Amino acid sequence: MSLSDNLRRYGCYPASEARCYTLSRFGASNGLKTGASEINVRNLLVALVFVISSFGIAFAQVKPIDELRQMFGYEQTLPLDVKVGGVDDKSGISVRDISYASPKGGRVTAYLVVPAGKGKFAGVIFMHGRPGSRNTFLNEALSLAKAGALSLLIDAPFSRFGESKRDFDPTVTKAQDDRDIYIQTVVDLRRGVDLFLSRSDIDPKRIGFIGHSYGAHTGAILAAVEKRIKAFVIMAGSPSLTEFLRTSTIPAIVETRNSLTEAQRENYFNTLASVDPINYIGYVAPSALFLQFGKNDRYPTAEKATLYAKAASNPKLVRTYDAGHELNDEARRERAEWLRKQIGIGKLN
Numbered sequence: 001m002s003l004s005d006n007l008r009r010y011g012c013y014p015a016s017e018a019r020c021y022t023l024s025r026f027g028a029s030n031g032l033k034t035g036a037s038e039i040n041v042r043n044l045l046v047a048l049v050f051v052i053s054s055f056g057i058a059f060a061q062v063k064p065i066d067e068l069r070q071m072f073g074y075e076q077t078l079p080l081d082v083k084v085g086g087v088d089d090k091s092g093i094s095v096r097d098i099s100y101a102s103p104k105g106g107r108v109t110a111y112l113v114v115p116a117g118k119g120k121f122a123g124v125i126f127m128h129g130r131p132g133s134r135n136t137f138l139n140e141a142l143s144l145a146k147a148g149a150l151s152l153l154i155d156a157p158f159s160r161f162g163e164s165k166r167d168f169d170p171t172v173t174k175a176q177d178d179r180d181i182y183i184q185t186v187v188d189l190r191r192g193v194d195l196f197l198s199r200s201d202i203d204p205k206r207i208g209f210i211g212h213s214y215g216a217h218t219g220a221i222l223a224a225v226e227k228r229i230k231a232f233v234i235m236a237g238s239p240s241l242t243e244f245l246r247t248s249t250i251p252a253i254v255e256t257r258n259s260l261t262e263a264q265r266e267n268y269f270n271t272l273a274s275v276d277p278i279n280y281i282g283y284v285a286p287s288a289l290f291l292q293f294g295k296n297d298r299y300p301t302a303e304k305a306t307l308y309a310k311a312a313s314n315p316k317l318v319r320t321y322d323a324g325h326e327l328n329d330e331a332r333r334e335r336a337e338w339l340r341k342q343i344g345i346g347k348l349n
Contacts, residue, residue, distance in 0.1 A: 106164030119201030129213030231342035
């Protein structure tokens with residue numbers, strides 16, 4: 001049975017990304033079962049590590065922010081080596097299938113959505129959730145193009161192909177490798193800013209970002225690291241994943257936690273703590289934040305969303321919608337209107 005068959009079998013379509021994401025970690029080769037006791041608990045932990053990041057109470061900053069920021073440095077003088085694989089015209093809007101070199105290895109596959117006209121345009125960088133790809137926000141990018149925004153939609157390392165693909169370790173023992181996927185995503189997004197600034201049709205003072213779930217996680221880090229972006233929309237973001245792993249009483253998580261040696265547990269928790277969003281969200285200023293949450297979302301819960309919002313730096317706007325993890329059309333309209341005010345795009349029809 002294929003992965004997509006497994007997702008449909010367990011009600012993933014339609015459902016919250018959190019549920020889809022959890023199921024997608026198993027893949028067809030692991031054989032999903034209907035009984036919870038039959039699910040490989042180690043794979044369940046991996047699934048939850050990268051989605052459920054909202055159950056901790058104490059969020060400790062592992063290092064000073066200046067030290068954390070150093071993890072996301074790269075050589076800006078390296079050539080972007082942009083390659084165009086094809087161009088699709090959609091009523092005057094150009095959708096370009098591109099790739100560019102990642103400072104962390106391989107190539108970043110992406111769409112560049114270019115409005116009609118000569119610019120100068122505002123720029124918006126999108127980062128999808130997990131599962132997801134550059135296709136996730138394509139319709140929204142097309143809408144923004146009609147309002148005069150040029151968008152870049154990248155694939156996360158786990159959504160790429162061939163030698164450029166990097167996915168999370170199913171054994172939960174290669175902590176540094178898993179952490180480095182987050183680091184590469186942030187660096188590749190920063191490289192996207194470089195791509196924008198290399199273009200004559202982009203206004204460098206009018207760049208924004210939209211990220212959902214995994215994209216909200218990496219977006220919160222990006223917001224503290226990359227000061228060339230003026231405004232960040234963080235959708236369904238959660239503050240921490242490591243506190244959940246330490247404190248969860250979910251039987252499968254407890255069993256997996258106990259199956260690891262103390263050294264393995266502490267190494268994994270301590271290594272991944274360096275990319276917990278809570279360590280970054282308070283250092284976004286002077287850039288503006290728009291935090292969007294779903295009232296019915298379990299990841300993060302309302303309690304953790306409140307804690308996260310309080311920790312965020314000003315200026316910020318916080319809105320909660322009558323929605324789950326995926327949010328809703330009202331949230332989409334409001335982030336477009338907020339970006340209109342922040343980076344000067346036109347009004348959407």
